[in-house]
Amino acid sequence: MKVLFLNGPNLNLLGQREPGIYGKVTLADIELAVRAEAAKSETEVDFRQSNVEGELVTWIQQAKGEFGAIVLNAAAYTHTSVALRDAIAATGVPTIEIHISNVHARENFRHESMIAPVCVGQIAGFGLNSYLLGLSSALMITVD
Numbered sequence: 001m002k003v004l005f006l007n008g009p010n011l012n013l014l015g016q017r018e019p020g021i022y023g024k025v026t027l028a029d030i031e032l033a034v035r036a037e038a039a040k041s042e043t044e045v046d047f048r049q050s051n052v053e054g055e056l057v058t059w060i061q062q063a064k065g066e067f068g069a070i071v072l073n074a075a076a077y078t079h080t081s082v083a084l085r086d087a088i089a090a091t092g093v094p095t096i097e098i099h100i101s102n103v104h105a106r107e108n109f110r111h112e113s114m115i116a117p118v119c120v121g122q123i124a125g126f127g128l129n130s131y132l133l134g135l136s137s138a139l140m141i142t143v144d
């Protein structure tokens with residue numbers, strides 16, 4: 001079983017700015033924690049980040065046939081991207097939306113998710129653990 005973790009814009013800055021909202025962990029720390037957890041169930045993980053919307057779209061399209069699930073922190077594109085939503089719907093790979101922060105407790109514009117209707121579900125507000133919960137959820141919804 002292979003799970004694709006995708007991270008959207010500015011998540012490469014994690015741990016460097018706004019520690020009050022996003023904590024002190026870096027994306028590299030998160031990747032290490034995800035890989036350690038995945039190893040327990042012999043789950044293969046691919047972990048990527050891009051600041052480019054089209055690159056995320058391409059990766060989602062290419063996931064079909066290779067990955068059993070996508071765990072997606074689309075960051076700001078969550079709230080704006082019809083392109084990501086269409087890619088998720090088109091590819092048909094079960095996708096779990098995740099967020100480090102509780103987007104529903106923040107500004108109104110973060111309450112809306114363009115991608116939520118085409119995702120299996122949403123996990124938000126658990127910090128680094130949102131990624132681990134995303135992994136557990138991916139393992140629960142996939143059979144191969």
Ligand code: CA2
Nearest residue numbers: 010013014017018075076099100101110
């Ligand atoms: O809580 C999350 O995981 C978000 O997806 C993070 C996005 C935000 O736009 C979403 O509404 C919620 C922002 C990621 C940018 O991360 C930064 C990290 C350090 C400094 C500045 C931004």
